[in-house]
Amino acid sequence: MSFIQRTRKLALVDCNSFYVSCERLFNPRIRIKPVVVLSNNDGCIISRSNEAKALGIKMGEPYFKAKDIIVKNKVEVFSSNYSLYGDLSRRVMRTLKRFNSEIEVYSIDEAFLDLSNFPDSEVEKIGKEIRETVLQWTGIPTSIGIAKTKTLSKIANHIAKKKISGVTSLIGIENIDPILEKIDINDVWGVGKQLTKFYQKKWNL
Ligand SMILES: [Mg+2]
Known part of the structure; x- marks a missing residue:
């Protein structure tokens, strides 16, 4: 044999950048902007667009720690929407x-x-x-x-x-x-x- x-x-x-990509589907306005998605209760950053990564925002970083960069660079911030x-x-x-x-x-x-x-x-x-x-x-x-x-x-x-x-x-x-x-x-x-x-x-x- x-x-x-x-x-x-x-x-x-x-x-x-899955969660960010989901948000972008329904928000054409944010397609070329830096975007992050936050965990439950808006505690930590759990998804980042490439533009947000380039700003030095880290995966899993607490929101309050990244807030300065976020405000300064007009990063779009979303609470997570798990059903979406x-x-x-x-x-x-x-x-x-x-x-x-x-x-x-x-x-x-x-x-x-x-x-x-x-x-x-x-x-x-x-x-x-x-x-x-x-x-x-x-x-x-x-x-x-x-x-x-x-x-x-x-x-x-x-x-x-x-x-x-x-x-x-x-x-x-x-x-x-x-x-x-x-x-x-x-x-x-x-x-x-x-x-x-x-x-x-x-x-x-
Ligand atoms: Mg992925």
């Missing part, structure tokens, strides 16, 4: 299911998709198609990282976020060590030290 070993190809689709985000999340996930019905919803704005059925040479193109479709059908911009494992697709996704195409595939790259060496794990997960430790355990890094 012959045994064909196929490479696993996993895509991590992650919505860009939940609804848009379901729409994004439903769209993803058109490409593979067995998606793994990882968080409100992230899902893993198995693309193993596609040839290596096509996954990047499929990634771009997924991104275009989600944007067209839901209005939400995403980044897509494709690789052999979940951890690597998370890293590919981190690289994709910085690219205009929004898609990065590490499939077929023989030696990814030089790529990994340039990446700071704290950056990839965009979180503080404690959380990074937690993820390092969780992802077996």
Whole structure:
């Protein structure tokens, strides 16, 4: 009996600045402005547009600490609206299911998709198609990282976020060590030290 070993190809689709992107859908006025969304009771900053990131506003930062920058730069501030985000999340996930019905919803704005059925040479193109479709059908911009494992697709996704195409595939790259060496794990997960430790355990890094 012959045994064909196929490479696993996993895509991590992650919505860009998800809560901010949701607010922007209904507020065309704020599309090119710095925007932040606050946690319950307006305590902390939990979503930032790229413009807000560029101002140095940190993820998870208490609102009062960032208030000076916010006022000075006329940053648009929103309280969180979880029923809106939940609804848009379901729409994004439903769209993803058109490409593979067995998606793994990882968080409100992230899902893993198995693309193993596609040839290596096509996954990047499929990634771009997924991104275009989600944007067209839901209005939400995403980044897509494709690789052999979940951890690597998370890293590919981190690289994709910085690219205009929004898609990065590490499939077929023989030696990814030089790529990994340039990446700071704290950056990839965009979180503080404690959380990074937690993820390092969780992802077996
Ligand atoms: Mg996201």
